[in-house]
Amino acid sequence: MGTEGHADGTVGKALDVLDLVASYGRPVRFSEVLENAIYPKATLYRFLQTLTHQGMLAYDADRQTYSLGVRLVRLAHAAWAQSSLAPLARPYLDELASQTGETIHLAQMDQGQVLYVDKRNATRPVDMFSQAGKVGPAYCTGVGKAMLAFMPAEAVSAAVARQSFHRFTQQTLDSPEKLMAELAAISARGHAFDREEHEPGIICCAVPILSRSGKVLGALSVTSTTSRTNLQALEGHAATIKDCAARIAAEAENWRFPEQN
Amino acid sequence: MGTEGHADGTVGKALDVLDLVASYGRPVRFSEVLENAIYPKATLYRFLQTLTHQGMLAYDADRQTYSLGVRLVRLAHAAWAQSSLAPLARPYLDELASQTGETIHLAQMDQGQVLYVDKRNATRPVDMFSQAGKVGPAYCTGVGKAMLAFMPAEAVSAAVARQSFHRFTQQTLDSPEKLMAELAAISARGHAFDREEHEPGIICCAVPILSRSGKVLGALSVTSTTSRTNLQALEGHAATIKDCAARIAAEAENWRFPEQN
DNA sequence: GACTAAGTTTCACATAATGGAACCCAAGGG
DNA sequence: CCCTTGGGTTCCATTATGTGAAACTTAGTC
Incomplete structure (x- = not known):
C-alpha cells in the first residue's frame, strides 16, 4: 500500500x-x-x-x-473537473438515478483498481467527495469486471496480475481462472453482475462505457440489496443503463476536441 | 497563475x-x-x-x-477526508442549512486565498466536487475577511501582500488600507459581511472557526442575494452561525487526538 | 543531572537532474 | 519525390542535487 x-x-x-x-x-x-x-x-x-x-x-x-x-x-478539483467522465456524465447519472430509483456508481480503472468518480444515492441525497476518489477491487465489483471484460488482452493480464483475489464473501471469484471465465461471459452478454461478491447482500448490474473506437472509458452500475430486489430485476435495467452509457460515451466523444487540429 | x-x-x-x-x-x-x-x-x-x-x-x-x-x-479523497474541518463539520452544515434556509459555505485559508471545502445549497441539493476545491479571493469574500480578521499580524500581512485588490464591484475594498480597517471592525464585531464586494447582488455573513487557542481553523458563511434578503436579516443569523462555528471548533478540538501521548 | 528518544542539521560523496544539440518522423509544399 | 518545418523524443557530458551516516540539539524522564 x-x-x-x-x-x-x-x-x-x-x-x-x-x-x-x-x-x-x-x-x-x-x-x-x-x-x-x-x-x-x-x-x-x-x-x-x-x-x-x-x-x-x-x-x-x-x-x-x-x-x-x-x-x-485544489488540484483534485481541477482533476475531477477535467477527468474525462465525471463532470460530463453528471446529468446522465441524475437521470439514471431517477429512472431506476437505485444507487448509481460511475467508475474508472486505475492501475488495476476501480476508482469511483461519482455516485448517486437513492436514499441519502449525496456524498460526493466522501465517496468519489474511493478505490475498490476490480475483480469482485460490477464496474471492475465490466471494464476488464472490454479491455485489451495485455491490459487485462496486467490488471489481473495486480488483483489480490481476497475472498470477501462466499461468492467472490477467488482465482484468475474464474475471473477470466466470468469476463468472457460478461463480454458476450454486454453487462456484468456483482452477485454479492464484494459485500454480502449487495448486488449490482454494471456496463462499460466504451468510446467509438472501443476503448474503455469507464463503467456505470446500478446497485441495490438482496433485501430490496434481485438480479433479475436489476437485469431489467440493463437496457436503460446501456443506453445511458452510450449517451455518456457520445458526449465524451465530442468533448475531446479542445481545438481543431 | x-x-x-x-x-x-x-x-x-x-x-x-x-x-x-x-x-x-x-x-x-x-x-x-x-x-x-x-x-x-x-x-x-x-x-x-x-x-x-x-x-x-x-x-x-x-x-x-x-x-x-x-x-x-485518490489523494484528494484522502486529503479531504482528513482535512481538519470538512468531514467533521458535515452534520453541522446540514443543520445550519436547514436552520437558515440559505446557502452555506465552509472555507479554509490557503496561501492567502480562500479555499472552499464544503457547501450546502439552499435550492439545488448539492454540488460537492464541483464546488469544493474551488479557490477565491480573500480580501473580498465574507469567509476570507472573517479568517484574516482573526489571524496573527504577520500572517495577515503576508496574506494581504498576495491579494490582487481587483475591483470586482463598486463595493470591493480595493486597497490594503481599506481592508485593514475592515478587518479591525470585523475583529471587534465578531463576524464579517460581504456587501456585494465580490459579485453584485451576492451578500453574506461569515464567522471564523477558532480553536480554543484562538487559531483560525476556517470560516463559515451564510450567503444569499439582495433580491431575497438584506444584510440586516443575514446578521440575524449571526448568533446561529457563531454557535455552529463554536460547535465545529469543539468537535475539531477532541478530534485532534489520534492517540494519547 | 545523566539518560533517552524525537527531531534537526551537517557535509563529503554519489547520484540524478540538466539542457543544448542532435535526431526522428509525420505533415505539408514545391 | 525530395525538401522543409515543427512537434516530439533521445543523447550525453556537465553540474547541480539529492543522499544518508553521523553529529547535534532539544524536550522529556527517572
Whole structure:
C-alpha cells in the first residue's frame, strides 16, 4: 500500500512519501512515518519538509504532525473537473438515478483498481467527495469486471496480475481462472453482475462505457440489496443503463476536441 | 497563475509543472505546456514523463495530450477526508442549512486565498466536487475577511501582500488600507459581511472557526442575494452561525487526538 | 543531572537532474 | 519525390542535487 515497489527519480520518491502520509488517514508524527518509510531519517525529513513547503502536506507545529495539504484539494478539483467522465456524465447519472430509483456508481480503472468518480444515492441525497476518489477491487465489483471484460488482452493480464483475489464473501471469484471465465461471459452478454461478491447482500448490474473506437472509458452500475430486489430485476435495467452509457460515451466523444487540429 | 515564483528542488519544479497542466482545465499538448513553462524542452519533457509514470498525469496517446491523473483524485479523497474541518463539520452544515434556509459555505485559508471545502445549497441539493476545491479571493469574500480578521499580524500581512485588490464591484475594498480597517471592525464585531464586494447582488455573513487557542481553523458563511434578503436579516443569523462555528471548533478540538501521548 | 528518544542539521560523496544539440518522423509544399 | 518545418523524443557530458551516516540539539524522564 504505502510504499510502491520502485520509485523512479526524486519526485517519485517524494510522491511515495506523500502516499505514505495519506495512507494513515490522519495526521502523523515524523517518527511514525519513519517506521514505515523505506528512506533514512534525514532523507525522509527533507522530503516532508519539501512537501510541506510545497503545500502538499500541512504541518501542525503544535502537535508536530503532518497531514495532507490543501494544495491537493485544489488540484483534485481541477482533476475531477477535467477527468474525462465525471463532470460530463453528471446529468446522465441524475437521470439514471431517477429512472431506476437505485444507487448509481460511475467508475474508472486505475492501475488495476476501480476508482469511483461519482455516485448517486437513492436514499441519502449525496456524498460526493466522501465517496468519489474511493478505490475498490476490480475483480469482485460490477464496474471492475465490466471494464476488464472490454479491455485489451495485455491490459487485462496486467490488471489481473495486480488483483489480490481476497475472498470477501462466499461468492467472490477467488482465482484468475474464474475471473477470466466470468469476463468472457460478461463480454458476450454486454453487462456484468456483482452477485454479492464484494459485500454480502449487495448486488449490482454494471456496463462499460466504451468510446467509438472501443476503448474503455469507464463503467456505470446500478446497485441495490438482496433485501430490496434481485438480479433479475436489476437485469431489467440493463437496457436503460446501456443506453445511458452510450449517451455518456457520445458526449465524451465530442468533448475531446479542445481545438481543431 | 501556473508558474509559482521559486520552486525549491526537483519536486518543487515537478509540482509546478503539475499545477501548470492543471491550470489549463483541459487536456493539453506538450507544445502548449512548453509555451507557458519556464523549463527547456528536454527538462519539461522529462517532468511530464515522470508525472505521467507516477499517475499524477494521464497521457492520451491518441490525441497526445496530458491531463490530470487519477492518483490525484485518490489523494484528494484522502486529503479531504482528513482535512481538519470538512468531514467533521458535515452534520453541522446540514443543520445550519436547514436552520437558515440559505446557502452555506465552509472555507479554509490557503496561501492567502480562500479555499472552499464544503457547501450546502439552499435550492439545488448539492454540488460537492464541483464546488469544493474551488479557490477565491480573500480580501473580498465574507469567509476570507472573517479568517484574516482573526489571524496573527504577520500572517495577515503576508496574506494581504498576495491579494490582487481587483475591483470586482463598486463595493470591493480595493486597497490594503481599506481592508485593514475592515478587518479591525470585523475583529471587534465578531463576524464579517460581504456587501456585494465580490459579485453584485451576492451578500453574506461569515464567522471564523477558532480553536480554543484562538487559531483560525476556517470560516463559515451564510450567503444569499439582495433580491431575497438584506444584510440586516443575514446578521440575524449571526448568533446561529457563531454557535455552529463554536460547535465545529469543539468537535475539531477532541478530534485532534489520534492517540494519547 | 545523566539518560533517552524525537527531531534537526551537517557535509563529503554519489547520484540524478540538466539542457543544448542532435535526431526522428509525420505533415505539408514545391 | 525530395525538401522543409515543427512537434516530439533521445543523447550525453556537465553540474547541480539529492543522499544518508553521523553529529547535534532539544524536550522529556527517572
